[in-house]
Amino acid sequence: MLGRSALRTGHSHSNAVVPEASYCKSSRSCSRRSPVAARAIGSSFGTLFRVTTFGESHGKGVGCVVDGVPPRLQISTEDIQADLDRRRPGQSRITTPRSETDTCQIYSGVYDGATVGSPIMIMVPNKDQKSKDYTEMAVAYRPSHADATYDMKYGIRAVAGGGRSSARETIGRVAAGAIAKKLLQRVCGVEVLAYVSEVREVTADVDVASFTLEQVEASQVRCPDETASQRMYEVIDTIRKTGDSCGGIVTCVVRKCPTGLGTPVFDKLEAELAKAIMSLPATKGFELGSGFSGSSMLGSEHNDEFYMQDGEIHTRTNRSGGIQGGLSNGEPIVVRVAFKPTSTIAKRQNTVSREGSDTELLARGRHDPCVVPRAVPMVEAMVALVLADQLLQHYAQCELFPRGDAVSPDVRAALQFSHTGGMNGKGSNGRHQSHQESLAAPT
Numbered sequence: 001m002l003g004r005s006a007l008r009t010g011h012s013h014s015n016a017v018v019p020e021a022s023y024c025k026s027s028r029s030c031s032r033r034s035p036v037a038a039r040a041i042g043s044s045f046g047t048l049f050r051v052t053t054f055g056e057s058h059g060k061g062v063g064c065v066v067d068g069v070p071p072r073l074q075i076s077t078e079d080i081q082a083d084l085d086r087r088r089p090g091q092s093r094i095t096t097p098r099s100e101t102d103t104c105q106i107y108s109g110v111y112d113g114a115t116v117g118s119p120i121m122i123m124v125p126n127k128d129q130k131s132k133d134y135t136e137m138a139v140a141y142r143p144s145h146a147d148a149t150y151d152m153k154y155g156i157r158a159v160a161g162g163g164r165s166s167a168r169e170t171i172g173r174v175a176a177g178a179i180a181k182k183l184l185q186r187v188c189g190v191e192v193l194a195y196v197s198e199v200r201e202v203t204a205d206v207d208v209a210s211f212t213l214e215q216v217e218a219s220q221v222r223c224p225d226e227t228a229s230q231r232m233y234e235v236i237d238t239i240r241k242t243g244d245s246c247g248g249i250v251t252c253v254v255r256k257c258p259t260g261l262g263t264p265v266f267d268k269l270e271a272e273l274a275k276a277i278m279s280l281p282a283t284k285g286f287e288l289g290s291g292f293s294g295s296s297m298l299g300s301e302h303n304d305e306f307y308m309q310d311g312e313i314h315t316r317t318n319r320s321g322g323i324q325g326g327l328s329n330g331e332p333i334v335v336r337v338a339f340k341p342t343s344t345i346a347k348r349q350n351t352v353s354r355e356g357s358d359t360e361l362l363a364r365g366r367h368d369p370c371v372v373p374r375a376v377p378m379v380e381a382m383v384a385l386v387l388a389d390q391l392l393q394h395y396a397q398c399e400l401f402p403r404g405d406a407v408s409p410d411v412r413a414a415l416q417f418s419h420t421g422g423m424n425g426k427g428s429n430g431r432h433q434s435h436q437e438s439l440a441a442p443t
């Protein structure tokens with residue numbers, strides 16, 4: 001309320017600072033009761049597999065610290081760089097022209113090509129800051145950007161480059177996500193793959209079960225449907241030339257996901273995914289499986305009927321999007337993410353100044369006319385971070401005792417429980433492998 005009243009009453013942004021006395025009082029009581037202050041409030045994500053990102057767009061650099069990664073996972077700078085290259089600016093005419101190689105360095109936590117179980121710090125220096133582009137944006141708020149709300153809350157912010165609200169913050173997420181992907185692949189062969197499925201009136205026709213990373217990367221828009229990709233490119237380029245921007249939809253698919261990730265109540269897998277995805281810049285919508293369209297269907301139309309195949313339960317359709325009761329069911333997890341148009345546009349708009357008066361703004365600088373081509377690796381990273389964290393939590397809670405141990409022999413025989421886990425205790429096709437199997441699996 002404080003910041004809002006500062007804007008509404010025309011007070012200067014400096015008046016939005018919480019009065020010192022009340023600030024000290026609440027801060028003292030909070031830090032005594034909770035250890036949360038030690039965790040970089042709002043910049044850390046995950047429980048057992050935990051990432052903290054740091055850095056501002058025009059500061060010295062950006063990156064992350066990842067804690068909780070199991071030891072002896074093979075990881076290299078190249079593994080991380082491959083995903084950072086998919087995210088970096090300057091990839092084509094339809095992405096921001098800021099010239100960054102986004103070259104990463106691993107500062108800690110990796111020895112002789114493998115994780116050692118200590119925090120992994122990854123650093124990417126910023127090289128191409130042009131802070132003078134932000135002269136106008138230092139005095140007037142960009143409509144729909146984070147500028148105004150940051151000032152309302154903190155009373156101070158790194159103006160140049162959008163500071164912490166810049167898409168550059170996602171470098172730390174993508175770097176951590178590359179480690180998460182490696183872990184998921186190594187332990188259970190999980191594949192996390194996303195693509196651009198919609199831009200304006202253009203919708204891609206893609207088989208989510210079979211499209212490949214190579215097909216996605218062959219497209220400048222990151223759409224594996226070649227015809228749609230070409231049309232999307234033209235749409236974005238036309239909008240770019242007018243100084244405007246547009247949004248789009250990214251679809252992410254998880255193949256070979258083990259059964260049983262997530263928990264049944266507050267930390268349902270879809271709830272964890274929704275939070276992770278909606279923490280990305282410019283996101284406005286999240287759908288799992290049938291999403292909003294499922295709300296107009298009948299139960300008989302929507303239910304995913306079960307059938308048995310090779311001793312495993314499968315579903316004939318996948319309107320559940322791979323999650324039932326908050327837990328993964330082994331079918332592909334399919335999520336759709338709506339991104340809004342980039343808020344910084346080269347068009348004159350009505351706004352207010354930081355001093356609280358009505359004004360106009362014509363923003364300058366380098367900006368993405370559409371964020372979705374670069375958002376693809378960001379979405380993959382957030383999904384992988386959730387799944388890696390859930391996998392570790394699942395092992396911590398559920399894999400200590402052989403499955404069926406607490407069940408009487410009669411019931412066990414009837415249910416055909418086995419040690420290897422999964423809905424039917426089978427260890428293949430994305431179901432949980434036994435501890436020994438997973439250690440023996442190739443990297």
Ligand SMILES: C=C(O[C@@H]1CC(C(=O)O)=C[C@@H](OP(=O)(O)O)[C@H]1O)C(=O)O
Pocket residue numbers: 057088089096097098100128129130133161162165166167168169344365366367368
């Ligand atoms: C550089 C990146 O994106 C940036 C995101 C961004 C913004 O307002 O979010 C503004 C631009 O930064 P600058 O004004 O410094 O050119 C983009 O280029 C990146 O993602 O790596």
